Amino acid sequence: MSRTFLSRPPKHVCSDITALAAVQRGQVGAFQLIHERHYPAVHAYATECLADVEAVGGLSTRVFRRVLATRLKGGVVIGVRHPGCLRRELLDGVRSGAVAHAAYDVAALAPGFRDWVAKGAAWPMEDGSQLARAFERLPRSAQILLWHGVVEQEDPRLIARITGRREAAVVASTQQAMELLRGIRLGLHAERMGRPECREALAGLGAALDCAAVSGIAAHGRDCQWCREAGEDLADLDGRLGSHLPAWQLGWWPGPRYLRVKAVSRALVDVPSYVCEFPELSAAWVPNRPRGRGLLSRRKPGDTGGYA
Structure with a gap:
């Protein structure tokens, strides 16, 4: 990756x-x-x-x-x-x-x-706690991308300024961060599984969660509540991140x-x-200050005046 x-x-x-x-x-x-x-x-x-x-x-x-x-x-x-x-x-x-x-x-x-x-x-004591545990294992840069891109659903232009990266890389970088989160979440689920067949079923998922893997976990999950819940969690991780993580982080x-x-x-x-x-x-400031334009001049919202 x-x-x-x-x-x-x-x-x-x-x-x-x-x-x-x-x-x-x-x-x-x-x-x-x-x-x-x-x-x-x-x-x-x-x-x-x-x-x-x-x-x-x-x-x-x-x-x-x-x-x-x-x-x-x-x-x-x-x-x-x-x-x-x-x-x-x-x-x-x-x-x-x-x-x-x-x-x-x-x-x-x-x-x-x-x-x-x-x-x-x-604070919520259970709902979102396992997701928060996976989130906190991410690198700092991945956490920031997921917070702004998935939780706050912000424009890639603003995310680029906040994080200091190129706008063209924001969407792909956020997707990669989500894949990493899914892999960590998958590992945490596997740690809780006691039966070899459960660990094997989860290992077949992988971070990409392709259709065949999801079908496999669904078939196994008919007889195993833990694996069924794990498959549902991983399939809807984007939605759960936006709905569950903020309350765990902010109360x-x-x-x-x-x-x-x-x-x-x-x-x-x-x-x-x-x-x-x-x-x-x-x-008196900072990188790439445009010539002939005062630092404190009025700007349109979102226009950083060349500083970002």
Whole structure:
């Protein structure tokens, strides 16, 4: 199998990781890139946590401001739970902030989120746990591709900017990451099988899951519940990844509603006003800056001005 998704990004592309490093050096344009790429998602997730429009805006701002302040101090923005994935870390911050908001203003919570908090804001204990175990065994680069490509269903152009890879390679790289996940998931299923005939049936599947292999596991699965469940899991791994993994990673996941709101949200193309609170920021930046165009000039949403 090709290892495209592990390859180094082109030098001219500014990934999230590269941009975060530039933020630490006080380069405001790098933070603007991060804000443009992730604001629609952060705002959409906050909208599914809080019902009050003003509270949504305030929470979204606090999450980004915390990233900026932390990086300027040399702190770590992306923790061990979400290795390399800034988006998940941002959404994690939104959820934590919304839970804190519930302590003094429950009425401001969105209905679904309010119900989740009322039930103890509990993570799923079983549903998705085995899938999460397989996901966490993936290389960091493969995890990021699957999160943005399969879970968040984002445009390959945006995924290319976030990951720092060429747009033409995004779809193939995401497919390769899914094949790797399927292979890991298959191995985990095989570990649980006690009977030789079960292990043999699963070994016949392979990561590609061709039609003959699926038919074989289906025939064996008529008499074996474990193998039947394993075959169903592997056949629908894409769908399960999108529906089960997010709740395991984030606790609260509104599913399709979040995706719909995100799709109609727009990134703010101007530098957020609160950056003025950080005198250490500089407007002088970064790779491939177009001549004759100011860093802070207004741009259309999605246009990175040559920085990514």
